[in-house]
Amino acid sequence: MNIEESLNEAVIKAEEVVKNIDTIAALNQEKANFLGKKGIIAEVMKNMKDLSIEERKQIGMMSNTAKVKIEEIFTNKAKEIEEAIINKKLQNESIDVTLPSFKRNVGSIHPLMKTIEDLENLYIGLGYNVAEGPEVETDEYCFEKLNLPKGHPARDMQDTFYIDVENLLRSQTSPVQVRTMLKENGKPIKIICPGKVYRRDADDATHSHQFMQCEGLVLGSDITLGDLKGALLEMAKMMFGEEQKIRLRPSFFPFTEPSVEVDVSCFKCGGKGCPMCKNSGWIEVLGAGMVNNNVLRMCGYNPDEIQGYAFGIGVERITMLKYHIDDIRNFYTSDIRFLRQFKEVK
Ligand code: DAH
DSSP states (O other), rough: OOOOHHHHHHHHHHHHHHHHSSSSOOOOHHHHHOOOOOHHHHHHHGGGGSSOOOHHHHHHHHHHHHHHHHHHHHHHHHHHHHHHHHHHHHHHHHHHHTTTTOOOOOOOOOOHHHHHHHHHHHHHHOEEEEEEOOOOHHHHTTTTTGGTTOOOGGGGGOOOOOEEEESEOOSSHHHHHHHHHHHTTOOOEEEEOOOEOOOOOOOSSHHHHHHEEEEEEETTTTTHHHHHHHHHHHHHHHHHHHTEEEEEEEEEETTTEEEEEEEETTTTTTTSOOOOTSSEEEEEEEEEEEHHHHHHHTTTTTTTTTTTEEEEEEEHHHHHHTTTTTOOGGTSSSHHHHHHTTOOOO
């Protein structure tokens, strides 16, 4: 057999050999038998030494062609084996989509949190920042600096839980006004502060010893009661619909002067009068006013240069009105049947 025939023979043999191989390891071993230093091709080439230069050139080309072919045979086989492995894996790991899946219960946002988020979105959009303060507060910040000195009769309405004589669970979010003013030190302020408050109340359908408020405070050189009305009208519209109107009635809070109680037009009867609004056409939703000069002074502000408004929204109150909830205790008892109803609320 001459060299050319031997080379062709080697290619044919390679084709035969790979047919019975089904692992990459065996394939590599076999590949070495053909193309390795002591492989079939190398053996064939040993016989070249007796040839002329011209013949060597020719045989060299032939052997290259044979090597490329054999190389290709092994590469193709390797691909084939790898594909087979993947296909087998896919088959073994295939998912039976007809099997019933695990059902994960998706929760929903708590209605009070929903209201707070709505308030934050609204007021952040109007340029307010969201401030926070501690629930364990000092008597000084919760009352004294808000113009409610010890023994003031208005403290009766806000009896709370005392840690000791000077520290208590805050009965309102208003002390965050004090904290913000002391920090800002005479500079303009525009904040809301949602949070928990506590009172020594007997729980019933409309009272809870713990509830939530959202405080607002805006101070600047030209802030008026008109601005307050605008800020609250936007809130009423966001909560109860675009057609909402609001009404300010004179009231009293030690930390504001003048003070107002704010009503929204009854969304049930549209203002005509019904049991919901006790036939008045209006529903009270919050307290507000222009920050009392005493408070400004005690918190480091000069009332001749800077003044503004404050408001305190009862988060439960507006949430109960919006979603027609008739018992405040529903918010805290974690009854899944109650909470589920808010799943679809956007
Ligand atoms: N803190 C008051 C309360 O708990 C609500 C309130 C009224 C807050 C008037 C204010 C305000 O900031 O200006 O009853």
